[in-house]
Amino acid sequence: MVKYSANREIIVVKDLVKRYANGVIANDHINMKIKEGEIVGIIGPNGAGKTTLIKQLTGELLPTEGDIHIMGFNIIEDPSPIKPFIGVCPQEGNLIHYLTVWEHIYYFARLKGLSKEKARKNTDEILKMLNLKTHRKKRINELSGGLKRRVFVGISLVNEPRIVFLDEPTAGLDPISRMDFWRTIKKITRSNPETTIIITTHYLEELDYISDRLIFLNNGKIVLEGNIEEVRKLILDYDIKITLSKKFKDLVMKALMREGVMCKIKEERNKIHILLSKKDISTAISEIARFTSDIVVSSPTLDEVFIGVIENEKNNN
């Protein structure tokens, strides 16, 4: 019996602390609330505590202190009530190499509590959705890394979960497989808008593509959270990036200063990135256009935001 009503927080974490036996504090008083249907990206450098957090949310790891309520259930006391409603794609781990793709997804659908008929139907649908239909009879050990990753996702989605945890789901995949993967996830979120997805990844541009909200973890603490635009603005003080050839740097800088445009310049090989506020965009472009029309206007990448967050943290400390 699900003990929460729709449009409310599906995950509530209060003062969560995870201290390992060796004294390492992987999660340090984490507080967060995630609403039903939200797609939340958790990012942070290696060792920030992302996987530890996911493992506690999925009931695999017992926290040292704090509370976790998922769908209204206190999962620290007993995680079993939420397990039929979650799907987990772990960061590491193997599949059962001697099973075929179909068997693997089907048997885990059965273990997740689906009837034989429903498990068969869902397995076939998942294989179709993940473009695994032609590989259904192949054993796991015959698959490439990308196809195995799709099986991981297939298992995590086969029970039509309310909450999906994707821990570094594209780690080790080539760019094309990564793009395919996120297209599939996007397709799923469109067809099931009430599904809540929690993602950790190192490829920040992927979160830009899919997430509603970002949570930055560093040294086990949440250092920043908000939607992508808010986070960009908060950290970088600018929201537009104009990229052009480095040879125009001095001319452009003089012109922008003359017009009173506040900006930052970042150099990268033979290019410069001019970072500025949206309100100055038309002035800046008309000034730059006097020297060159070969410019690219874009938003700052999440990588830049991420580096900004980490730099801010260092400065604060």
Next chain:
Amino acid sequence: MKKIITDAIIISKINILSLRESLTAFVIISLFIPLGMTYLISLASPNWDLITKVNYLTGMLVLSSSLTIINGIGQFIGQDRLGGIISWYRTSPVHPLSYILGVTSTYLISILIECIILIPIASILWRIPFNIINIGIITLVVIVQSLALIGIGAVIGTRAKNIQTVSALTNVLSFVIAFATPAYYSISAVPEKFRLICYILPTTEASLFIKNLYLHGVVDVPLLIILILISIPYLLIGFIGIKWREK
């Protein structure tokens, strides 16, 4: 309870499917080697007395079940745990008992098949008098003894730090247990100070039971009860190590 049993059956099915890849190895280890040895011994020992023949049959059952169970369970659980497969079960609504029952039942089925094939063939080849009831009783005893061996395999599988340690320990321990058990020889041949070690091994009670049944026609119920009592702690200690939630 229904879900626990259904899940155990599914996990057992998953495990049995592994035989598709290793069916030849399984048949060779579980059947061909014991049957081949049985045949060779029958050729080499036409004039052996009944005691020697029964010792060999008992030894064959103990050796075979030790190798199959300790190696099989230890490596299976070790690979599941160290390879991260157990995470798939832990994050699904699967009760730990289902996993234990699923894994255990797979190996008990293989032992059942071994007993049903090995005992009558060895008895015929070595001209040991036997009847169906005896085969049933011996199979039951070997299965109870196998529960303890499952516990030993599970201890290794759940606690070893890496898969190489699992392999090394299971290989060494299955042979040590097989040969430290007074199956090929009489318990009276074991120096008195080492006898306690022999009695701690569940295979010892099973061997004594089988020998009593064949040689004296006695169904030694107290010995069977002792065997059951010894097997329970082995099994419990083995599976206590399966962590469904890490600390």
